[in-house]
Amino acid sequence: MRRESAPKFWRVREQYYRIVGVKCTECGKVYFPPVLRCGSCGSRKMEPLELSNRGKLISASVLHQVPAPFEKAKPLVLGLVELENGIKMLAQIVDTDGEVKPGTEVEMVVRRVCVDGRYGLIKYGYKFRPVRART
């Protein structure tokens, strides 16, 4: 495993831990991840916007061949989630105990993503779990 630089992950902590996107102050279009310029109206005035942490699953795939740092976590479930405000994102789906169907209600949780074992950098970020998994 290669040694990784912490700032690369630290600077996007608002995105990884709270799903902070941006909203175009001109036309109102919302983006996640944040963009510098609105692809819809061309405005460069964007303000941060914390997105909903609830949504539903559009589609998911169970990945069995994973990049080396994820070897201990396999298989990974990767899915497309549509948040309540219509924003779609690609994310890991966890606590699924097997099959996870399109249309499943999901909510955001912050989890460990992977660990750089040799140097100790632990990476965290959003994942989604079915709402029924909450106890």
Place this chain on the structure above:
Amino acid sequence: MSKRVMPDSKVGIAGVGAVVPGRHYDRTPSSLLAQALLSAIDASGVSPDVVYVASMTVEQVSKQLLFGSYAMAELGLKDILAIRVEAGDGSGGLALYNAFLAVKSGAYDCIGVVGVDKPHDIVSTELNTLLSALLHSDYEAYFGAIPTSLAALMADQYLRKFGYEYEDLAEWVVNMHSKGSANPNAYMRKRATVKDVVESEVVASPLRLYDVAPVADGAAAVILCNTDKVRTDVEVASVYSAPNNTLFAWRDDLTTLYSTRRASEVVYKMAGIKPSDVGVAEVHDSYSIFGVLAVESLGLCGLGKALALVKEGYFDSKVLINMSGGLKARGNTLGASGLYQLVEIYNQLTGKSPYKIEPRDVGIVHNMGGVDMVSTVAVLRRV
């Protein structure tokens, strides 16, 4: 911005060369590049003014920047500028597009375009990490996604939208293996049955091992020339690279390859042809589903029709798709794939293929970088 008026030179292919895709453990990346480029130069009988070098992984794999310059040094081409082009596994196509424009504009009369990649120079456990670099580093790869995951979500949408079963998708794979078995230069030369495909291990549901094109080391090259200056036997009627530049999660429809559709619309118009004029095509099937979506987005058949048609033999008779076996059977040579495809179409149009193929007049090449981030389509004609 208005377009500048350019000299409108005609572009043709004067010669091609390729290394048989494989596990070339005994070869350096530059020696593969040299073999392909020198074969193309010898076949054309001319020397290029400049060389465009396409690759997806050469810097990461060989820990070498300025790779093209060092390769030229090894070839004794001390005055030849090497221009490095990168668009992931669509590097070959993008290099072709740039070289095409450079000849068309009159800047150069003769250009070598070469693609090289050596994925087997890295340990197999690191391969998925390397491939994940095709995705968004902070928001896709960070969470463990690899291109196979996205291809799987696209396959899931496609199968559900058009009412197919996974067995229908397996027919594409069977077709590619069948064609690859007739190509002595293919990396995978064994036939496969639907049973083999559906019983192979799941890689990313619903996709299985057989849906994924095997990566192979390789290099391929073409010599692109101004047809007024050099005799060529295949005309490059048009080339265009089109972007999608839309993150995967933002896309409206996962069953369309937007960049492919855009590029094909432009090249057909530039070449003055309709999709129905296309006789042969090599399409970028790094995953079975990409091949299916490609033939549809290229307009070679109706939307949702590809899997029904592959079963009927439509792509073996009406329009000949991936007679080489595609990336699936000839091997996925990553950034070199676009050049391999060009070599195949050149050979198919000129009757030089090592496999049997019915002669056709018009061929197209489709090469895609990443999961529908950028696509290049080229229209070639027999002279």
